[in-house]
Amino acid sequence: MKRNGRRTVLLLILVLVGIATLLISCQSETDDGSVDGVAASEVVAKIGDYTITKDELKERLAQAVRPQRDDAGLPKAPVTVESLLRTLVAEKAMVIEGRKLGRLDDAILSASVNRVRQRQLIRLLLTDYVTKNVPVTASEIDQEIQTDPNLTREQAEMKVRSARATPVVEQYYADLLKKFKVEKVKENFSKAAQVHQRLATRPVEPRPRGMYWITNQQIRTELSDEERSMPLVRYVGGKFTLLQWFQTLGEMAPPGRPKNLNRPEGVEALLDRGLRPVVFEVEAVDQGYDKNEEFVAELRKYEDRVLLGKAKTDKYKEIEQPTDEEIKAFFEEHRANFAKPASVKIEPIWCPDMETAEKVKGLLADGATPASVNETHGLRKDLRAYNAYPTSEGIFWDNLWKAQPSTVVGPVKGFYEAGIKWRVVKVLEKTPSEEQPFSDGVKQQVKSAITSARRDELMSRYEADLLKKHPHEIHLDKIQDIDPLEVTPDDE
Numbered sequence: 001m002k003r004n005g006r007r008t009v010l011l012l013i014l015v016l017v018g019i020a021t022l023l024i025s026c027q028s029e030t031d032d033g034s035v036d037g038v039a040a041s042e043v044v045a046k047i048g049d050y051t052i053t054k055d056e057l058k059e060r061l062a063q064a065v066r067p068q069r070d071d072a073g074l075p076k077a078p079v080t081v082e083s084l085l086r087t088l089v090a091e092k093a094m095v096i097e098g099r100k101l102g103r104l105d106d107a108i109l110s111a112s113v114n115r116v117r118q119r120q121l122i123r124l125l126l127t128d129y130v131t132k133n134v135p136v137t138a139s140e141i142d143q144e145i146q147t148d149p150n151l152t153r154e155q156a157e158m159k160v161r162s163a164r165a166t167p168v169v170e171q172y173y174a175d176l177l178k179k180f181k182v183e184k185v186k187e188n189f190s191k192a193a194q195v196h197q198r199l200a201t202r203p204v205e206p207r208p209r210g211m212y213w214i215t216n217q218q219i220r221t222e223l224s225d226e227e228r229s230m231p232l233v234r235y236v237g238g239k240f241t242l243l244q245w246f247q248t249l250g251e252m253a254p255p256g257r258p259k260n261l262n263r264p265e266g267v268e269a270l271l272d273r274g275l276r277p278v279v280f281e282v283e284a285v286d287q288g289y290d291k292n293e294e295f296v297a298e299l300r301k302y303e304d305r306v307l308l309g310k311a312k313t314d315k316y317k318e319i320e321q322p323t324d325e326e327i328k329a330f331f332e333e334h335r336a337n338f339a340k341p342a343s344v345k346i347e348p349i350w351c352p353d354m355e356t357a358e359k360v361k362g363l364l365a366d367g368a369t370p371a372s373v374n375e376t377h378g379l380r381k382d383l384r385a386y387n388a389y390p391t392s393e394g395i396f397w398d399n400l401w402k403a404q405p406s407t408v409v410g411p412v413k414g415f416y417e418a419g420i421k422w423r424v425v426k427v428l429e430k431t432p433s434e435e436q437p438f439s440d441g442v443k444q445q446v447k448s449a450i451t452s453a454r455r456d457e458l459m460s461r462y463e464a465d466l467l468k469k470h471p472h473e474i475h476l477d478k479i480q481d482i483d484p485l486e487v488t489p490d491d492e
Contacts, residue, residue, distance in 0.1 A: 005369025248274030357411030
């Protein structure tokens with residue numbers, strides 16, 4: 001077995017543990033029989049064949065209330081539950097329009113979707129095949145759990161299978177080559193090498209200095225129709241083309257690309273690497289995995305994400321970039337917004353709930369040290385002091401800035417990992433903001449702030465137009481009880 005083939009097999013096998021773990025951990029049945037609680041969630045909006053549940057809204061809200069990278073500059077209106085829900089509905093409208101306009105046929109989007117489709121099909125196929133063809137005993141599972149007690153029995157079982165799956169999968173691949181009558185078209189290998197040499201040394205558009213490798217843009221635009229469809233392999237029902245060969249090359253980081261692709265043997269070696277997943281994908285389709293309901297649903301979600309990204313990216317191109325004069329005038333008008341930010345040096349004790357936070361505050365008031373209290377009651381044992389800024393604290397900044405040094409603030413909320421938790425904070429030092437003169441660095445901040453404001457205004461108009469154009473339902477009565485700053489439960 002060739003080295004590249006062996007490496008590809010190992011990579012394919014390694015995903016088995018991940019996919020099995022994901023399926024085991026994510027598929028939980030609720031009391032009413034629904035999976036992942038989707039059927040039990042209240043639907044708060046509908047548009048086309050899309051629904052938005054309260055759980056989805058809360059998840060997005062948890063992201064939206066956090067400080068954003070482009071928040072520096074003019075203050076932004078706080079996120080509300082209703083405004084965010086309307087944005088979510090408008091985003092679904094962007095996806096609907098993208099599908100209607102055929103944007104999934106875009107070369108970049110299509111390649112991205114096809115890669116994900118192929119990987120998911122291979123995972124489904126090989127997970128089932130290895131499960132059926134690599135036996136595992138109960139004692140082997142027990143031994144694996146003894147080695148790693150954090151594993152579930154299902155995870156331990158898949159780990160044992162994966163460790164011995166390589167020869168089984170390799171034999172499976174060899175059988176598939178026979179099943180689909182895979183035949184290399186070797187007379188085209190020298191032609192492929194010549195095309196590679198042309199793209200590498202004579203690009204139509206000069207590449208930037210220092211970029212000596214073939215780019216994905218070249219692969220999309222510099223192959224003739226005849227070259228794109230030239231077969232390097234034929235099999236029952238299809239062929240592996242020069243375009244697919246170049247796409248295999250394009251997925252590799254340039255430093256790791258083979259150096260002998262201007263020779264037929266180099267072409268064949270890369271072909272072997274790119275052909276393997278294609279053969280497994282063909283088998284997965286032949287076995288009907290492309291009709292799997294979960295696969296279809298997950299692939300559609302991915303298509304939605306790329307369509308949404310495409311819609312926003314295209315819209316952002318309409319933003320007019322500010323001139324130097326506009327940037328300077330904006331800075332003079334909002335000089336205080338571009339000052340060196342204020343900071344507060346704090347020592348926080350993160351607490352699991354309000355009751356614990358009240359207890360912590362009382363202990364500190366009685367003279368206990370933050371370190372001792374944190375050791376007993378804190379969520380994060382590595383208590384340390386650090387500087388907090390408006391851009392890191394966001395909506396919680398005012399609670400800290402109002403306090404005086406050497407005082408204790410709390411219980412107050414704060415951003416903790418991916419959620420929100422209660423904390424009691426000892427304020428150690430305060431450093432006020434400091435105005436700074438106009439400079440190249442400040443110029444970039446101002447330019448970013450102007451662009452961000454124009455983007456927000458553009459998207460607001462775009463979303464409003466989409467909501468007028470596409471019939472939809474928004475159930476405001478179902479979102480009245482949602483608190484954007486709700487403390488995250490421990491089980492989340």
